[in-house]
Each structure stands twice: as structure tokens, then as C-alpha cells.
Amino acid sequence: MNVHARPQTKLDVVPLTKYTGAEIRGLDLRTKPDDDTVKAIYQAWLDHLVIIFPDQKLSQEDLIRVTGYFGEIGELHRPPKYFPKGYSKILPGIMMISNIRENGEPIGALPDGEMMFHHDMIHSEVPSKGTLLYSVEIPSKGGNTLFASGYAAYDTLDPAVRNALEGKKAAHHYNYGSVKKGDNKGTEAFGECVHPVFRTHEDTKRKAVYVNRLMTVKILDMPEDESTDLLNKLFDHSEKKEFVYEHEWRLGDLLLWDNRCSTHARTDFPSTERRLMLRTTVKGTVRPY
Numbered sequence: 001m002n003v004h005a006r007p008q009t010k011l012d013v014v015p016l017t018k019y020t021g022a023e024i025r026g027l028d029l030r031t032k033p034d035d036d037t038v039k040a041i042y043q044a045w046l047d048h049l050v051i052i053f054p055d056q057k058l059s060q061e062d063l064i065r066v067t068g069y070f071g072e073i074g075e076l077h078r079p080p081k082y083f084p085k086g087y088s089k090i091l092p093g094i095m096m097i098s099n100i101r102e103n104g105e106p107i108g109a110l111p112d113g114e115m116m117f118h119h120d121m122i123h124s125e126v127p128s129k130g131t132l133l134y135s136v137e138i139p140s141k142g143g144n145t146l147f148a149s150g151y152a153a154y155d156t157l158d159p160a161v162r163n164a165l166e167g168k169k170a171a172h173h174y175n176y177g178s179v180k181k182g183d184n185k186g187t188e189a190f191g192e193c194v195h196p197v198f199r200t201h202e203d204t205k206r207k208a209v210y211v212n213r214l215m216t217v218k219i220l221d222m223p224e225d226e227s228t229d230l231l232n233k234l235f236d237h238s239e240k241k242e243f244v245y246e247h248e249w250r251l252g253d254l255l256l257w258d259n260r261c262s263t264h265a266r267t268d269f270p271s272t273e274r275r276l277m278l279r280t281t282v283k284g285t286v287r288p289y
């Protein structure tokens with residue numbers, strides 16, 4: 001054996017379902033992994049769409065540093081006047097998601113209950129490539145995050161639906177803070193954008209369904225009833241259980257998901273129990289094509 005050979009990076013990657021999710025065990029992200037390990041984590045992320053790093057003890061600074069392994073950290077897109085109160089207490093680039101209230105006002109964003117499937121920031125020109133979410137306080141039950149593979153949805157799509165939509169674009173609209181389409185819970189601030197219905201992932205070159213129930217409004221150049229019918233078919237197909245990994249949060253879980261090829265949703269949880277997560281995003285580098 002050549003003693004000068006670089007050690008082989010051997011990550012303990014445990015796939016969780018057929019299409020979506022893998023746990024990477026044995027890493028303490030307070031210490032920076034070597035470059036080969038970071039590359040191997042990135043590859044595992046591309047392969048499994050959602051990566052779970054269990055049992056972390058991260059400071060806000062750690063979370064920002066880890067985010068940087070996957071690209072440039074994203075800024076918050078919500079206009080500052082709509083920042084929840086707790087935002088003054090956290091580092092720039094970190095979003096606090098919480099139902100904790102002080103004087104009746106939520107300290108974080110997206111405080112309550114169930115949330116429909118969506119891609120983070122699909123309503124912007126260059127949507128976030130990835131999102132990291134770290135659990136600080138969790139309720140005794142619920143508040144699970146469901147992840148669905150857009151690749152699996154594309155690969156198994158009814159050919160008639162796929163042919164009708166190949167090459168088409170869809171319009172997306174999002175009122176910040178909304179959790180169900182048309183719930184009027186969002187702020188008056190919003191984002192809107194048009195992207196292809198099927199997106200090619202720039203790293204893997206694979207195609208994925210790129211519309212979602214929360215934010216996609218319509219397919220362009222198509223009568224409205226046909227657009228609505230096809231979108232509903234796409235949503236129902238994309239959210240099938242066999243494509244979904246449901247994550248039950250434990251304290252100290254850090255998750256990283258790929259917004260280019262997966263959607264996520266949240267299940268309901270008791271409003272009487274505290275939930276606090278820290279979120280960062282990795283900036284996208286290309287306009288979806």
C-alpha cells in the first residue's frame with residue numbers, strides 16, 4: 001500500500017426510502033470536514049435529494065459555515081419590514097421559523113400548522129438551490145417535513161400528461177407567509193415568476209417536475225380549464241406516497257434539501273407546543289431551464 005495515498009473518504013450514508021432521503025451518520029459539523037468529505041457529502045445530496053445530519057450541536061455561526069459548503073448563502077428575500085420580530089436576534093442570512101409568541105406576536109416566520117408542498121423560492125428568477133433547516137425546539141408530535149422526488153414524478157408520469165406539458169412554462173406566485181394556496185395568511189408582499197414545467201437539474205442533468213400545489217398558478221399558453229386539470233394531475237401524481245420521505249424531527253437534526261428536484265410540505269402540530277427551527281438557503285446559480 002502506498003503510504004502517501006490520500007485516505008479514501010468513506011461516508012456513512014444510509015438511504016431512507018427508494019427515491020428520497022439519506023442519513024449521513026458520524027459527522028460532527030462543528031468541525032470542518034476535509035475537502036474530499038465535503039465533495040462526498042455533495043454527491044450524496046445529489047443522489048438522495050435530502051440529507052439528514054443527526055445529532056448536531058450547531059451555533060448560528062456553524063450553520064452559516066456549513067451552508068457555505070454547498071454554495072453561496074442566500075439573503076432573505078422577504079422585505080425587511082415584514083421580518084418577524086425575532087429576526088433582530090439572529091445572524092443575517094438565518095431565518096427563524098417558529099410558532100413561539102411574545103406578547104401574542106410570533107417571533108418567527110411560518111408559525112402554525114400544515115403547509116402545502118412547494119419548492120422554496122420558485123417564485124423568484126433564480127430560486128434557491130438548497131435549503132438547510134436545523135431543529136432547536138420541536139413539539140412532542142407532528143410538524144413533520146415531507147419530501148417528494150420531482151425526478152421520480154417525472155420518470156413515472158403518464159406519457160399523455162408529459163407530452164401535453166413538455167416544453168411548457170408555468171407561472172408561480174407566492175405571498176410570503178402563506179401555507180395553503182389562497183389562505184390569505186401571507187403578507188401583501190409577494191414574488192412571481194415563470195419557469196419550465198419540467199426542469200433540468202444543472203448538476204445531474206436529470207429532469208424533474210417543477211410545479212407545486214402551493215405556488216404554481218397556471219400553465220402558460222393553455223386554456224385555463226385545461227391548465228387547472230393538468231396541474232391537479234401533476235400535483236396528485238408528484239405527491240404520491242411512494243415518492244415521499246416523511247421526516248420526523250429529532251432535536252439537533254440538520255437537513256439539507258435540493259429545491260431543484262424536490263418539493264416539501266409540513267404536517268400539522270399542536271399549536272400549544274413550541275417549535276423553533278433555523279433556516280438558511282444556498283443561492284441558485286442558474287435560471288431554471
Ligand SMILES: [Fe+2]
Nearest residue numbers: 118119120264
Ligand atoms: Fe419551504
